[in-house]
Amino acid sequence: DENTRISRVKGAITAIQDFPKPGVLFRDIFPLFKDPAVLSDAVSLMVEHIKDKIGSVDVIVGLEARGFLFGPMMSVQLGCSFVPIRKKGKLPGKCVQASYLLEYGTDIMEAQAEAIKPGQKVVIVDDLIATGGTMSAAVELISKMEGRVVECLVLIELLDLKGVAKLKHPFFSVLQF
Numbered sequence: 001d002e003n004t005r006i007s008r009v010k011g012a013i014t015a016i017q018d019f020p021k022p023g024v025l026f027r028d029i030f031p032l033f034k035d036p037a038v039l040s041d042a043v044s045l046m047v048e049h050i051k052d053k054i055g056s057v058d059v060i061v062g063l064e065a066r067g068f069l070f071g072p073m074m075s076v077q078l079g080c081s082f083v084p085i086r087k088k089g090k091l092p093g094k095c096v097q098a099s100y101l102l103e104y105g106t107d108i109m110e111a112q113a114e115a116i117k118p119g120q121k122v123v124i125v126d127d128l129i130a131t132g133g134t135m136s137a138a139v140e141l142i143s144k145m146e147g148r149v150v151e152c153l154v155l156i157e158l159l160d161l162k163g164v165a166k167l168k169h170p171f172f173s174v175l176q177f
């Protein structure tokens with residue numbers, strides 16, 4: 001059942017102390033990619049959430065880099081578009097930007113200006129939410145393009161960091177640490 005699949009996925013995620021910096025407990029998703037059955041569980045849990053709770057979606061937006069691992073697999077199953085949000089300077093043509101906070105200073109993320117049409121129903125997908133800075137900047141970017149953010153969806157939520165408090169749109173995480 002669903003809880004069994006969540007436990008299998010959660011059990012495959014490893015924790016590394018002090019990576020990439022002292023004090024950070026890094027949650028590594030790549031072990032779950034070694035086993036196609038576990039990867040399939042992770043993708044199906046996210047896809048089923050959308051089918052059951054959201055319904056029809058026009059666009060899955062994936063956040064660089066680890067949102068790119070899940071987003072396209074989901075869009076194929078949902079029969080919708082996939083659109084990437086990348087760190088600035090990587091996408092050709094006219095782009096829309098949003099800035100976001102890092103530990104020191106700020107960075108800029110971009111999407112191609114024509115990638116989302118006004119009124120389209122968008123689900124933003126990433127592997128993990130920590131402080132929520134990345135996800136809230138993505139929401140701002142989609143809103144600038146007049147997309148309708150119907151869900152912010154992640155596989156993993158780090159509860160201590162309370163990133164969800166930064167979001168004004170519906171949010172769902174498959175599993176929590």
Ligand code: PRP
Nearest residue numbers: 064065066128129130131132133134163
């Ligand atoms: C990680 C993760 C999220 C973000 C979450 O990406 O994949 O995108 O951090 O952190 P936040 O909620 O505090 O903003 P990272 O910035 O490490 O980039 P990467 O995916 O390119 O490795």
Ligand code: ADE
Nearest residue numbers: 024025026027028128130
């Ligand atoms: N991105 C931000 N914080 C993270 C963490 N603790 N583990 C993995 N990815 C992250």
